[in-house]
Amino acid sequence: MALTDMDSSPGMFEGTEISELCDSIKDIHRLLRSVGSFYAELDAAEAPGGNGLQIDFKKWGIRTITEDLLARQYAKIDRMAAIYKEEQERMRGR
Template identity: 90%
Template structure:
């Protein structure tokens, strides 16, 4: 697929790809850390410390994902705007 001039700038494409890669890395890392925490709980323990750590991880992850999704949404809005311009020509 070829793009028309002005469709996406090189830095925007790079930013979009980086956002997608960051989301993948983040989810992969969080999943691995959750698995580690599950295995770390002592038998017979109440798990409160681990639950608190999981809550912290979830909170941080949600914030980081929201930032990455915002970047992707911005790129999608640029793309949609450019498509509308092209249709109007």
């Protein structure tokens, strides 16, 4: 297949999929940095003589929320990867 043939056909990177994928990756990076910073602050705030129950609860909440948000972002990335693989197979079949 000539390069000009590929240029005239719809490309696999048209539409909003690429920007969604990039945004998902950026969101994961921001989320992990923010959670890591907050988690480090909680560790530093824990009183040596205290029971730490409130801080443990906050850590559990952060972990739960983070896992949910990451699962959503990973689902977006998996969807984009599936679109990419389907497009590769379609291009091979031409």
